[in-house]
Amino acid sequence: MLLDVHGHPSIDRSRLPDLIAALERWDARLLLADLGASDGGWLHDPEVPHWRSGNELCAAVVAQHPDRFFGYCYVNPKHPREALDEMEQRLNGQRDLFGALKLWVALRCDDRRLDPLMEFCAAYEVPVLQHTWVKAGPAGPGSGNLPGESTPDDLLRLARRHPRVRFFGGHTGGDWEWGIAAMKQVDNIWLDIAGGDATGGYMEAALRAVGAGRIVYGTDVTGRSVTSQLAKVLAVDLPAADRDRILWRNAVDILGERLPAAWRAAFARGGASGEPRLPEVPPGGYVDANAFLGDWPGRRLYGTPPPAQADLVPERLARMDALGIRRAAVSLLDATWLKDAGVANAELAALVRTAPQRLFPVYTLNPIFPAWAEHFERCRSAYGLAPGTGALRLFPAYHGYRLDDPAVDACLERAAAAGLPVVLTWQLEDARMQGAAMQAPDLEAGAVAALAARHPGLRLVVTGAIGSQIRATARGLPGESRVWFDLSRVQGPIDALRGLCREVGEAHLLFGTNTPLHVAASPVLEIADAVAAGLAPAAAAAVRYGNAAAALGLE
Numbered sequence: 001m002l003l004d005v006h007g008h009p010s011i012d013r014s015r016l017p018d019l020i021a022a023l024e025r026w027d028a029r030l031l032l033a034d035l036g037a038s039d040g041g042w043l044h045d046p047e048v049p050h051w052r053s054g055n056e057l058c059a060a061v062v063a064q065h066p067d068r069f070f071g072y073c074y075v076n077p078k079h080p081r082e083a084l085d086e087m088e089q090r091l092n093g094q095r096d097l098f099g100a101l102k103l104w105v106a107l108r109c110d111d112r113r114l115d116p117l118m119e120f121c122a123a124y125e126v127p128v129l130q131h132t133w134v135k136a137g138p139a140g141p142g143s144g145n146l147p148g149e150s151t152p153d154d155l156l157r158l159a160r161r162h163p164r165v166r167f168f169g170g171h172t173g174g175d176w177e178w179g180i181a182a183m184k185q186v187d188n189i190w191l192d193i194a195g196g197d198a199t200g201g202y203m204e205a206a207l208r209a210v211g212a213g214r215i216v217y218g219t220d221v222t223g224r225s226v227t228s229q230l231a232k233v234l235a236v237d238l239p240a241a242d243r244d245r246i247l248w249r250n251a252v253d254i255l256g257e258r259l260p261a262a263w264r265a266a267f268a269r270g271g272a273s274g275e276p277r278l279p280e281v282p283p284g285g286y287v288d289a290n291a292f293l294g295d296w297p298g299r300r301l302y303g304t305p306p307p308a309q310a311d312l313v314p315e316r317l318a319r320m321d322a323l324g325i326r327r328a329a330v331s332l333l334d335a336t337w338l339k340d341a342g343v344a345n346a347e348l349a350a351l352v353r354t355a356p357q358r359l360f361p362v363y364t365l366n367p368i369f370p371a372w373a374e375h376f377e378r379c380r381s382a383y384g385l386a387p388g389t390g391a392l393r394l395f396p397a398y399h400g401y402r403l404d405d406p407a408v409d410a411c412l413e414r415a416a417a418a419g420l421p422v423v424l425t426w427q428l429e430d431a432r433m434q435g436a437a438m439q440a441p442d443l444e445a446g447a448v449a450a451l452a453a454r455h456p457g458l459r460l461v462v463t464g465a466i467g468s469q470i471r472a473t474a475r476g477l478p479g480e481s482r483v484w485f486d487l488s489r490v491q492g493p494i495d496a497l498r499g500l501c502r503e504v505g506e507a508h509l510l511f512g513t514n515t516p517l518h519v520a521a522s523p524v525l526e527i528a529d530a531v532a533a534g535l536a537p538a539a540a541a542a543v544r545y546g547n548a549a550a551a552l553g554l555e
């Protein structure tokens, strides 16, 4: 059972049944904030009629589906008098529909105009969900934020001024390392894990800093999926009691009498179930089309200090075994930052040689580096690279070239002539949380589709694209393309995998994890959820392992 403290209805009202079905599959109840209005979508700095209308729509949805939804009152604190009136009407007048306050990006939350609102929340024991993010930008961390968008530092100042108010720290700051470091300094902010990618190391860092009693489950549906956000919790081996605290018990305690009586009764019956858990390994297991060995300069991915090179393969095999991943196509993460990819390829060849039945080497080429052809030949002659034994990989954004550079075409022609598939790295982490000195933009759908069209004989595996980027790329591809996409960053909206199967075709989709930058539990749960929602088991098996044979020669 789940109590999700952070979700929004789709602007497209016809999608509401899909959201309800997704919540029912996971026995989830959702605190809902409607940031839209009848006359338009979400506005960053809405006028009074707009947010009032959003609350009206929220009230209607909650009244219709009281078993699944309970409301946030949403206001813009730039209009404090009207906001207080609205809070009085919704939070005191409609206690059966609204139980907490949602603040978004209209005004940075350390602004004094929030103070009367917070005094109301303290007086009436109303919890507050405050959105926070620290977006990478040209002038350093946070400079990519919207003008009124709060950082975790802003929320820390607000929480110190109002120690009696209990806050959900929205998205744990988005850049969660930043968010955890700020929010742990007070005891009246709970880390809301909603939104953002299911990245490796997140839950471990949160547990180290604040413990299971200060973390609350949230998703940011419908933009994000239930599965990707749940994966953040289920990726970590936790005692059942701690899992319950994160997944519902903490939020039940914080909302207290504010929760509907029927919900309080349901959660009281729930007991220490420790559910949900990761699914059983399905027949055939998984083949991972997108994984890495090695370390990352921006974040310790395996704890600190990082493990020795000799421990990388045993550690990885244990992780794969735990989830039923039979084989994985692996590259060396260090290859993204080394100018001379030949160094990384030699190290990768040595690592893979220790577990050749499990690991499938994907060597890195940098087509603009003067020695790329020499690197290519060394992979073939010294490391035994041939069709069915490995693949090649490009990192255009990290190595700094455009896809229409003639050097790229020359390199891909060589790969196609040798019958070798090429993995094209769209992105490795959410660009909004990249380090200040290491920003690599996403690729462009049109450029990827054009590249595929110029090389119709080449097998191209695109990794780390999100759902909308996959759809945009697929729309530009010719009918008979030999292009596949991995699922590692397909983490929303709800039902994203079934949507991609319809629009892109399941024959073009691959199970991929982007381990260790992301958690493998996310695509595992995404596929299980799609099957529960009606995806044909044969289609799921093709995505889990079958398609990797055609795409990579990886059986």
Ligand SMILES: [Zn+2]
Pocket: 006, 007, 008, 195, 220
């Ligand atoms: Zn949200």
